[in-house]
Amino acid sequence: MAEKIKVIQYGLGAMGVGMVKMLLEKKDIELVGAISASGRNKGLDVGTAIGLDRKLGVLISNDAEKVLNTVKADIVLHATCTTLEDAVRETVPILKSGKNVITIAEEVLYPTGGNKKVFDDLDRIARENNVTILGTGINPGFVMDFLPLSMTGIMINIKRIKMQRVVNYGRYGKSVWEHIGVGKDIEAFNQGCKRGEIVLHVGLEQTVNICAAALGWKLDKITVDKEPIISRIQRDTEFGSVLPGSIGGFKQIAIGWYKEEALITQELIGLINPDEKEDGVALGNNIWLEGDPSIHLFVGGEFADQGGKGTYAHAVNSIPQVIQAKPGFSTVISLPPAICLKSKKAT
């Protein structure tokens, strides 16, 4: 029997728990370690900590160094943070321990602005240790980069890309609400943005950049505009309610420009319980590719309301590709597409 792929889970928040539950369903994969970034549930069996009715024989540790140096594994799934700085601090020791990494930290998708040197270093460290690191997810990592770029493969030429993604933030908890300023007034929103407490979505600059690089387009600049959306209606969720007159969402637009022309436009609208009639937009993802032939793709259905599932599934399904990749820093477009892995209960 072929050996199973051995995985360590690093981070057991909403995404990390989703990853573990999915890993357990897969035929050729074995969970061999679990690291909690915050130290929550330290010493508990993973099965107990994530609410399963059985133990998995893997204890949660908050000593990343010890786990990385004592547990034999092929790959680490990393789901603790957003920024490149935090991700580098946690993933470099993983690479140095000789293990591949898949991280969902948004800023690891692709270099932006002046941070190319950080990626060059990640690439070098990964190569020196004969392993690979990939940044992925749903967005960034799929709907605004991999998916539109894949569609251009059936075009003779492409002039412009425009995308709009409408996300239901009613699905996410209070900490995410804090990051988008839900329930605040305009003044508090603006102050929160200034202080860096309200960051809205992270990753649009990365997705604009990876699209431009893949198509060989030179950009003069990337602009990002953010504005709050005031709700006229009450929006009730399991995490709380948004009252009329307070912030119920946001609109964020990143544009990649060349000679005053908008070549890549990515619009993200985040709303608490989007209501097509009230908000004038439908939950889901629109991709317009202008060229020969032009394409309009709408991706909706259950998936549109379940970005979390898409995120951890994309990370888990990328495991074989990352293990087989050439050592170094990889991107979602430098690897073959992730395909849904075989389950124990084969269909």
Ligand SMILES: NC(=O)c1ccc[n+]([C@@H]2O[C@H](COP(=O)([O-])OP(=O)(O)OC[C@H]3O[C@@H](n4cnc5c(N)ncnc54)[C@H](OP(=O)(O)O)[C@@H]3O)[C@@H](O)[C@H]2O)c1
């Ligand atoms: N690329 C993408 O498409 C994509 C999509 C979704 C999320 N992300 C990113 O992935 C990261 C993880 O997302 P998530 O939804 O899993 O976030 P989360 O639930 O907030 O978990 C993030 C971290 O917070 C800790 N945590 C969770 N619940 C906690 C609690 N009750 N008390 C103390 N600490 C707690 C976890 O700690 P332990 O590790 O200690 O368990 C985990 O490391 C985020 O930074 C997010 O930006 C990326």
